[in-house]
Amino acid sequence: MRTVLITGCSSGIGLDAARHLARAGWRVIATCRGDADLDARRAERMLALPLDLSDPESVAVCADKALALGPIDALVNNAAFALPGAVEDLPREGLRAIFEANLFGTHDLTRRLIPHFRQQGAGRIVNVSSVLGLVGIPWRGAYVATKFALEGLTDVLRIEMRGTGISVILIQPGPITSRIRANSIPHFERWIDWQASPRAGQYRDSLLRRLYEPGGPDRFELPASAAAAVILRALESPRPRARYRLTRPTTMAEIGRRLLPTAALDWFARRS
Template sequence: MKRVLITGCSSGIGLDAARHLQANGWQVVATCRRPEDIAARRAEGMECLHLDLSDEASVADCAKAALAGGPLDALVNNAAFALPGAVEDMPRGALRAIFEVNLLGTHDLTTRLIPQFRAQGAGRIVTISSVLGLVGIPWRGSYVATKFALEGLTDVLRLEMHGTGVKVVLIEPGPITSRIRENAIPHFERWVDWQASPRADQYRATLLKRLYEPSGKDRFELPPRAVSTRILTALTVPNPAPRYYVTAPTRISGVARRVLPTRALDWFARRT
């Protein structure tokens, strides 16, 4: 039975991936921040560890505990959060907070596990990026910045791991059913003083409605299982692709980034 560590298993993609991999014969080591979520994953028969990617000591403790439980065959970097708001309204501390989780903590955990993958001559590192790692859209600047950085770091890691037996894969979902919007509200309220912004009217007309008012599914939205199946593929095929697109918007954006001139891509992004 192969053993995989998955971050961000409280809900959404991480939770579904943990359940899907467990159902397909993997020994899952899930991670969560809140004690109640840790207890819930353990009740499902998973090993579950506390992990706060913004805390270097927590990352070190999690990696140590995971490796103490036996050899790991794979890592799925999923945990992340969103912080919506206009770029001009985003204070330095806000960017520092989101980069600590979405990039720096993810990188820290990955590098703590690579030595074991190297030693056994095999391992899979699957990192969940986003369509917003391909094309930026308004109001998502801080999240886009972390995902662009994550894409670049992961691409170079893949190149550097060539010949080691360690396979590095990016998965780029578009709209997926999750609590990311709901979970973004506390971060938005902490960091963005939208009422003092010259864009206050735009916030009222667009972003606030999207954050606070109930709405149906986004166009093209898919359930988390669409990502979980790609994760399983990336972990099991002999030679995984460098990246997997999930949802139509990601496929469209991937093509648009390659073929459209910048002005046309800007027009496309403003209407997304």
């Protein structure tokens, strides 16, 4: 039985991927931050380990416990959070906090599993990026920065791992049904002093409504199961692609980045 370690399995893409892979016959090691989520995954007959990517000790303990469970064939780096707000209102500490979880912790966990993959002579590393790893849009500067960085780090790792038997793959989803917006509210409230911002009116008219008022799905939004199916394909394909783009906005963003001048891309970003 093949084994996969998946981060961020409390909800959204991580949870659906864990369930989808378990149904496909994989032994799933699901990681979450909260005890209730860990208990829920165990109730679904998954192995579950606590993991806080912003805490180096938590990453080290999780990696050691996962490896003690037996051979691991794949790692899916999915966990991430968003910190909405204008870039000019983003304090250094807030930017550091999101990088600790979205990039540094992910990198740390990956490094701890690479020696195991090298010893086996094979392994798959799947990094879940975003359409916001391709283009930036207003109010998402912190998250965009982490995803741009993840894309660059993944590209170099893929090149460096050639010939080792380790495949490194990017998943680039666009709008996917998840709790990322609701989960971003505590980070927004902690780090963004929007009332003191020169953009306070824009916050009231735009971002606050999007964060706090219930709304329907985004245009072109797909369920998390669509991303889970792509992750399974990336893990089981004999010759996986370097990138898997998911949802129409991601395809449009990639084409636009290649063909459109910067002024045109900026215009589309402002409209979004």
